[in-house]
Structures are given as structure tokens and as C-alpha cells.
Amino acid sequence: MELLWFIPSHGDGRYLGTTKGGRAPEYSYFRQIAQAADRLGYKGVLIPTGKSCEDPWLLASALAAETKRLRFLVAVRPGLMSPTLAARMASTLDRISEGRLLINVVAGGDPVELAGDGLFLSHDERYEATDEFLTVWKRLLSGEEVTLNGKHIHVNEAKLLFPPVQTPYPPIYFGGSSPAGQLVAAKHADVYLTWGEPPAQVEEKISQVRKLAEQQGRTIEFGIRLHIIVRETAKEAWDAAEKLIRYVDEKTIQEAQRVFSRYDSVGQQRMRQLHNGSRESLEISPNLWAGVGLVRGGAGTALVGDPETVAERLLEYHQLGIRYFILSGYPHLEEAYRVAELLFPLLPLNHQKQTKPFIQGEVIGNEFFPSFIKV
Numbered sequence: 609m610e611l612l613w614f615i616p617s618h619g620d621g622r623y624l625g626t627t628k629g630g631r632a633p634e635y636s637y638f639r640q641i642a643q644a645a646d647r648l649g650y651k652g653v654l655i656p657t658g659k660s661c662e663d664p665w666l667l668a669s670a671l672a673a674e675t676k677r678l679r680f681l682v683a684v685r686p687g688l689m690s691p692t693l694a695a696r697m698a699s700t701l702d703r704i705s706e707g708r709l710l711i712n713v714v715a716g717g718d719p720v721e722l723a724g725d726g727l728f729l730s731h732d733e734r735y736e737a738t739d740e741f742l743t744v745w746k747r748l749l750s751g752e753e754v755t756l757n758g759k760h761i762h763v764n765e766a767k768l769l770f771p772p773v774q775t776p777y778p779p780i781y782f783g784g785s786s787p788a789g790q791l792v793a794a795k796h797a798d799v800y801l802t803w804g805e806p807p808a809q810v811e812e813k814i815s816q817v818r819k820l821a822e823q824q825g826r827t828i829e830f831g832i833r834l835h836i837i838v839r840e841t842a843k844e845a846w847d848a849a850e851k852l853i854r855y856v857d858e859k860t861i862q863e864a865q866r867v868f869s870r871y872d873s874v875g876q877q878r879m880r881q882l883h884n885g886s887r888e889s890l891e892i893s894p895n896l897w898a899g900v901g902l903v904r905g906g907a908g909t910a911l912v913g914d915p916e917t918v919a920e921r922l923l924e925y926h927q928l929g930i931r932y933f934i935l936s937g938y939p940h941l942e943e944a945y946r947v948a949e950l951l952f953p954l955l956p957l958n959h960q961k962q963t964k965p966f967i968q969g970e971v972i973g974n975e976f977f978p979s980f981i982k983v
Contacts, residue, residue, distance in 0.1 A: 609926055610958050612652040612681065613645040613944050614936035615671070617662040622939055625864075625903045626855035631939060633662060635670065641941050642671045645678055648948040649959045652679030654833075654934050656906070657714055659721055665697060672705035681710040681781060681934070686741035687727045687734060688716075692766050694741075695748040699772045707773035713738065713782045713797070715789065717873025729760075731872040735788040736760060742780070742796040749777035781831060781932075785813070786874040794820030797828055799932055803875055804834040804909035805882070806893035807924055814929045831932030832925055835900050835910035836943065838918045838950050849912045852938055853887075853899050861885055864903040871905075879908040895921050907936075919954035926956075 615638050622629030631637060645653055653671075655664035668680040682701070684694045702709040715734045716722045722729075729737060737760035744761060747754045748768040755764050772778060782797035784790055790813075793800050800817045802810055814830055821828040837852070839845040865885040868876055883890060883898040890899045892909070895917055901908020911918050922933060937943030952959075969978040 609922070609955055610651045610932050611947075611952075611955070612654060612679075612932065612934045613641070613650045613947075614934065614940060615641055615653050615655045615667065616936070616940045617656055617664070617667055618658075618660045620939050620941075623851070623855050624853050624900065624938070625857075625860045628855055629939075635667075637941070638662075638667060638671065639674050641944060642675050642678060644941060644944045646675040648944060649952070649957075650678065650944070650948070651959060652681055652708075652710060654681040654712065655683075657683035657685065657712070658718075659724065665701065668709075669701055669704065672701070672708060677708075679708040679710050680705065681712045683712045683714040684741075684745070685714055685716070686738040687722075687729060687760075688725055691741045691744035691761060692748065692763060692768075695745050695768050696770075698745075698778055699749060699768060699770050702772035702774055702778050703770065709772070709774070709778040711778050711780045712801075713742065713780060715784065717871045717876050718867075719872055720870060731786065732788045733760070735784070735786075735792045739792045739795065742792070746777055746780075746796065751776075783833075783875060785878055789874070790817050790820055793817060794826065794828065795824050799829045799831045801831045801833060801932075801934070803879060803907045804832055804896065804911070805878060806896060807928060809878075810925060810930070811928045818929075829931050830929050831934060832930045833907040833934045834936075835907060836918065836935050836937045836947050836951070837897070837910050837912045838915055838937075838947060840914065840950070842914045842917065845912045845914060845918075849897050849899060849910065853902065856903055861887075861902050864905075868905055876905065879906070882909065910937075915950040915954055919951055922951070922955060 617633055619633045620631040655667055657664050664682045668682045715738045740758040740761040744754050744756055744763055749772055754766045779798040781799045781801050782793040783801035784793050794817055802813050837845050837849050839848055868880055879901050882892050883901055890897050892898050895911055895913045897910045897912045900910050911921050
């Protein structure tokens, strides 16, 4: 298993849907989270994309200089970026970060936001453009000269002069729940991503995408995007889940769901169906809670419970074929520590071993370290 964390570049806080306990999306705070994730041993961080976020490429390039091992999952946006420009950006960031770039392919899911960015393709047309985009992007980063006269993308004798560190190109992560999205993912992705749906639904997706990849003569790995609410006891965890949405009123839920209803993203539609905009029955699968999705787009579910139970649920996904777990929690700085302290020891992680410091905890009675006293 490999665990990644999240940079909340659209804002953070102790509660959802309110300014109470809110934290501004400031670079100094992002740096704290990135350096904490780096120190704690997370493999990387996802930096979100869209008009509600700070630009992920600029943010990743700044945070790369502030960290040592942390990798950065950064979005390319077919239709909004040309594949040649995206290839140069990826190659540069991969070099200056010394091979720590991961690529998140985002075709977009909100027609209103996409129209504001000048993109007017239909849902399936966006995946057609994504297919052509990745064909050019991958070949350029692999060192080829590329000419393509496609339906959406046209390049003539395109070249990339400065190669990336990772060969043939930085790994591609790709989410898409529709047939069109899954087909393109099977053709191009190294890691297929799903949001945190119940295990049976995730298993069905894995089976579908794996078969499509086999038809392309490829193998593919799998990842999942989840929130985590873990505490030392189950009661504390469920209390924390309820506390997270304590200030979310019906008007806020209705307004958020009104926006989400215009999305043509199948993944977002599936997230909405898990709760249907209602606070009732938010535990949609054992320990899988859909409360986050009442007001948050994208990943809307959290695993809730004590460390042993949450670890067991993560291992259930792992046994289905999930290797990469992109996690988050509110607020992201404190929860990065909590997840590492409570869950890392219970999971089979493929992480670089961190040197255990000699001193852990506060000195007792001005005389002894905690490790000196046997409990």
C-alpha cells in the first residue's frame, strides 16, 4: 500500500460549510502541510485543480523546493492546455523536483466552469480530446517527434528538447467513472483512480477497467480517494464526524447540491446518489460515511472509526486491488499527523522507513524520557 495526503488549496477548517474554525488558503499553511507529510512518510500529495483552487502547477513547483521526498500529483487539463505545453511543464517540474512529479488527468465535470474557461465540448468529446492529448503528451515525453491531425488536436513535428527525469514519462493517474472515461483510462493510465464508493461498487469498477486494459494489451494499477476520520475509540470518531457537519444547514446543502446537479461527471453523480442530499442514513457501508459529500464536490466519503477498524476497511479495498490511497481529513495539518500515528503502524506500507528519533514525547518530571518508564 502507498498512502498520499492532500493539499487543501481551496481552503480548510475544523468544520464544513461555515467560517467557524476556517483557515485561509495561504501558502505558509500549504507549506506546513507538505512538510508534515514529507516528514511523516507519506508518498506524496494530491493538489486539486479548478477555479476554486490555487493553481496546482505553481503550488507544486514552490512546495517541491520546501520538501525532500514528497511527490506531487498535479493535474493536466486536456482542452484547457495544449499537450505540447503540458509536456514542457511536466518535464520541467519533474527535473526541478528530481523526479517527484505524478500526473493527474482531469477532463472536467462542470459544464458551467468549463464554459467559463472557453471549453464547450460535450462529456464524451472531452474524453476523445483527452485520448488525443495523452497520445501526443506521452510520445513527446518519450523522446519522439510527433505529428497528429486528430479530431480535436493538431500538431506538426512537435518535439520536446528537455527530457523528464522519470522514464518514459511521469506516472499517469486517471479517474473516470463513465464508459468513455474508463476506456481512455485503460488505454493510457498507469493508475486508475476512483472516489470512495462502497467496496462492491469499487470491485465492479476495478473489474471493468482491468478487462478494458487487457484488451489494450496493458496492465494497470488502482487507487482510491478517501477522507479519514480516525480516533482512538469508535465513539470519538463518530462524534468527530457529526461535529464536522454541525454547522451545515439545509440551505447550504441545497445550494451545494444545486451546483452539483449540473455536472455531467458520472463520478460526481455517483457521489450524490450515495446520500441524495439528505443527512439521513449517511453510513452507506460499514464505517463509510457520506457526510462530506453533502457540501463538498469530488471525493465525498470518509472512513470513520477506531484505528483497527479503519485499517481493516482500508485493507478490504487493498484486497480488491487498490494500491494507492489518497487520503485527507479536516483540518489537514492535524489529521496528517493523526492518520500517520494511528494508522501507519497497522498497514503494510511501501514507504521509505523513517529513522525513529531517540526522543519521543515530553520529558517527565524534568528527569526522564517517556521511554524510560515502562507502562
